[in-house]
Amino acid sequence: MEFRILATDGRARAGELITDHGVVPTPTITLNYTRALEKWGFKPEDITTARDVILLRNTFWMREAGATDVREGVDWPGPVMADSGGFQMVSLGRHVRQTLRGIGLAVKGKQSFITPREVVEWGRGANVDLIMPLDNTVYTMDKNPLKFVWSAIMTAVWFKRSRGIADDKLYYIVQGGLNKLARQISLWDARRQLRGKILTANGGTPQNAVAAVAIGGLAWDEPRSAMYKMVEFCVSRLPDDKPRHLLGVCKPIDILECIERGIDSFDGIAATREGRHGRVWLWGGQYFDINNARYATDKTGLDSQCNCPVCRSGVSRADIRARFKAGDREVMRQLMAHNWHQNYRLISTARQAILEGRFQELKTSWRG
Ligand SMILES: [Zn+2]
The missing domain is CATH 3.20.20.105 (Queuine tRNA-ribosyltransferase-like)
Incomplete structure (x- = not known):
């Protein structure tokens, strides 16, 4: 792996991680x-x-x-x-034994051990x-x-x-x-x-x-x-x-x-x-819960500022809510994809802002 810094803005950096399976623009x-x-x-x-x-x-x-x-x-x-x-080892609590040799795990009667x-x-x-x-x-x-x-x-x-x-x-x-x-x-x-x-x-x-x-x-x-x-x-x-x-x-x-x-x-x-739990992320840092009854008749899309495939398809909050309540797996996928896309877009926007020396401007706008 190699790392290249292309620009800095304050302490923020825009760069590239070069791996055997492709180049990743950073931040990522x-x-x-x-x-x-x-x-x-x-x-x-x-x-x-x-x-x-x-x-x-x-x-x-x-x-x-x-x-x-x-x-x-x-x-x-x-x-x-x-x-x-x-990290998961900590959440497994008493099932885990950590020694200088490594980590031992006993779950449902099955013992395993892994060394560094x-x-x-x-x-x-x-x-x-x-x-x-x-x-x-x-x-x-x-x-x-x-x-x-x-x-x-x-x-x-x-x-x-x-x-x-x-x-x-x-x-x-x-x-x-x-x-x-x-x-x-x-x-x-x-x-x-x-x-x-x-x-x-x-x-x-x-x-x-x-x-x-x-x-x-x-x-x-x-x-x-x-x-x-x-x-x-x-x-x-x-x-x-x-x-x-x-x-x-x-x-x-x-x-x-x-x-x-x-x-x-x-x-x-x-x-x-x-x-997956119905919490929808919005551009700018706000959130809403699709389970809330107020969205039952809301004909707007998830986020008017989002260009992910779900938002572009024009599907309404009301429609998404109804299908989410019915346990539709496809709508669960759509909500996960939309949220993830918000982060992807945020990080790409942040990178561009660093390259152009206006990261602070982006951060201030996000906090609104
Ligand atoms: Zn979206």
């Missing part, structure tokens, strides 16, 4: 192809026809299902990022373009500061074991929640790894620089302002020449705030998940 947002989408029988092309974005899949579940190629079951010619699923090395080895073998290693994350609002320090150390130890397999595709995940000491530890290690030339313990071969960096452990019930401050804290301590990903963040206002702070890529499931 991934299309998270989740287990929920798979379970509902949706394919990536049901959500978008865009191909200059990254598809995101989950290493842990794919590996569990015996997949040997990250494009298994999907027709996706573009780049794919694989997340190790550390296996995550990257699977990624390389399965033709993944951008690999998120195994990381240790803690619920952001946890009251015990030691947990954050431990998570930064554990992530560093796991990362050391992830090296030397696919360094040119590998992200370093900075952990530590809102705890500055933990973040400092993680950022210190991240800088060494991104710079490369680290001697191994036995004085062996110097290692290559790692390709990119991600910030994890945020967007988990903390106040938005605290998240933005921590993004700023991290970005100011990271090298400028590497791409920066923000894990699990994809609400439009967060995207704009974090692009402004120097983030190049985002992922998250909010657009599709909220669409």
Whole structure:
């Protein structure tokens, strides 16, 4: 993977991620192809026809299902990022055992164990373009500061074991929640790894620089302002020449705030998940719930400012609502596609604004 910065506007950057499966203009947002989408029988092309974005899949579940190629079951010619699923591990709570060796999981009587090395080895073998290693994350609002320090150390130890397999595709995940000491530890290690030339313990071969960096452990019930401050804290301590990903963040206002702070890529499931539940995103940052009775007679389209296929087709809110209430799967797909398109359009518009030096203007207009 290579990264090129084409323009900056304040700390916001417009660039290109060059992968083996195509060039992605940045800032960018991934299309998270989740287990929920798979379970509902949706394919990536049901959500978008865009191909200059990254598809995101989950290493842990794919590996569990015996997949040997990250494009298994999907027709996706573009780049794919694989997340190790550390985040899901936390939500599985007591079923998970995390040690310095890796993560053990016991669900419905089935035991499995995954090591940091296996995550990257699977990624390389399965033709993944951008690999998120195994990381240790803690619920952001946890009251015990030691947990954050431990998570930064554990992530560093796991990362050391992830090296030397696919360094040119590998992200370093900075952990530590809102705890500055933990973040400092993680950022210190991240800088060494991104710079490369680290001697191994036995004085062996110097290692290559790692390709990119991600910030994890945020967007988990903390106040938005605290998240933005921590993004700023991290970005100011990271090298400028590497791409920066923000894990699990994809609400439009967060995207704009974090692009402004120097983030190049985002992922998250909010657009599709909220669409599936009938929450419609509007250009400018407003939302409405299609379940609300006031839309039963509303003959306008979802969003007059949206040019997605659903809005262009002229279908009315009233019609969408009636079909949504009846459990129509196609309308569920349309709502997911519309929401995702809002993000795609936002990120493309933001990129253009950075290239033209008027990012602030866009951000102000969005807040209206
Ligand atoms: Zn639309």
